[in-house]
Amino acid sequence: MTASHQYFVAVIGAGPAGLFGARELVNLGARVALFNRDIKPGGLAEYGIYPNKYTMKGGLRKQFRQIMDLPNLDYYGNVTIGSQGDLTLDDLRALGFQAILVTAGAQGTKWLGLPGENLEGVYHAKDVVYYYNGLPPYSQNSFRFGKRCAVIGAGNVMLDIAHYLCREVKVDEVIAVVRRGPAEVKFDKKEMEYVIDNLDQAALDAEIQRVAPIIQAVGQDPEAARALILGALPKALPKVSDTRFRFEFLASPVQMFGDSENRLTQVELEDNILVASNGDTKAKGTGNKRRLDVETVIFAIGDKVDDSFGLPVEWNEFVKNQSPRFPIDGISYESPHEDVFFGGWSRKASSGLVGIARKDGINAAKVVWQYLQTKQPGEANVEAVATKLKSLGKPVVLKEDVKKLEQEHFEKADYILAIPQRMGKSY
């Protein structure tokens, strides 16, 4: 049988949102084609989560394998969808897909437009994370991790990068540059445990003392902030390098300077104060500027969606239908096109853990299903999809190929063994 009388849905992106969304749609009765840019499924759960988190990654892989085994789900890896991709949204419509669920994550880069962003040694976290997680083709890139590295941001991604620089690259100094104060760091205690033994506590105390009057002016408690940051100490993982990890609070990068060979030598920071804003605070530049000598700057400030995808983007997000037909908890999962929907980080860039992306993908699938109930089921012509993909003249990875790849990795034992050799012991 090549065509069945069924709702036919394309899901774009096999990260947690796409995989769990696809499962929901299959369980509801749809025939689903899951298109994925990467060869293997998993998205950031495979290529973002820190490589040594074997238990978490292993548990997720097991769930992903079960989804990949669903009979009404076809997987097409190494296929990029988008206006500059292998297939466009109109190609998918022409193949008979009645709804398109975009769960392609947040693949764009949030450039701030600062002078010097193009210098060698200036990177965005996603590229570094994909690199050390071995995602082709990012795994082939080379990076200049110097002795002194500034990481911009105070989220868990900043800590993952600090973790890599302290425990794997073993640079001399990692400086987290944070635009607001110590009371507004966004990272979790658990992630801090990996690097807190490298933290220069005297420098932290001096820094908190320096910014205390500014944060007190907006009602924040410097002692409570200090206690929050040091909360990871009881479970600190013993350090494996002499890397000095420290914070620069209330500072924003404004430009980067390089040498005659275009290599980064300094980042200029502007000091900030905090201003109250709708129950929160905002960083405001004071005009006071100073420079740090660094060979590497890594922006860990979140990502934006891919604005070359072919759907309108505003700020960091795809434009949504502001009057959704099928809202869930007041949230729009809908694009301005009636047949295109969003889930996971494609709906809200860089927000939340795998569990949140999973729930969001499932909600998005429910919305797609509600939309499909307003239509008659069509012909799910899987053979037409296969023919179209063959015409691309590139290798397309099917679910049996993923199984074979995983099996080969197991047999060679590099899946399990090579990464620990490269990345240090498991924890």
Ligand SMILES: Cc1cc2nc3c(=O)[nH]c(=O)nc-3n(C[C@H](O)[C@H](O)[C@H](O)COP(=O)(O)OP(=O)(O)OC[C@H]3O[C@@H](n4cnc5c(N)ncnc54)[C@H](O)[C@@H]3O)c2cc1C
């Ligand atoms: C560095 C880092 C570490 C993290 N660590 C943790 C952690 O330890 N624990 C935790 O719970 N959460 C962690 N997270 C968060 C978690 O990874 C995300 O919540 C989750 O992966 C988002 O899922 P998603 O499916 O929306 O997007 P993604 O996981 O980004 O998946 C997107 C998928 O879409 C595919 N794709 C992209 N563009 C296209 C296209 N044009 N066509 C076809 N396919 C496309 C990609 O190949 C990918 O497979 C981490 C995130 C980062 C950035």
Ligand SMILES: NC(=O)c1ccc[n+]([C@@H]2O[C@H](COP(=O)([O-])OP(=O)(O)OC[C@H]3O[C@@H](n4cnc5c(N)ncnc54)[C@H](OP(=O)(O)O)[C@@H]3O)[C@@H](O)[C@H]2O)c1
């Ligand atoms: N191990 C884990 O569990 C893990 C690991 C990685 C990621 N994640 C999750 O993935 C999601 C994304 O993480 P993330 O770290 O990318 O995002 P995040 O938690 O939102 O942190 C982003 C940081 O960048 C700062 N920032 C944003 N724009 C900036 C700018 N223009 N200039 C200077 N600083 C700027 C933010 O400061 P403000 O606060 O001032 O906005 C914030 O400190 C989060 O939900 C995170 O928990 C989890």
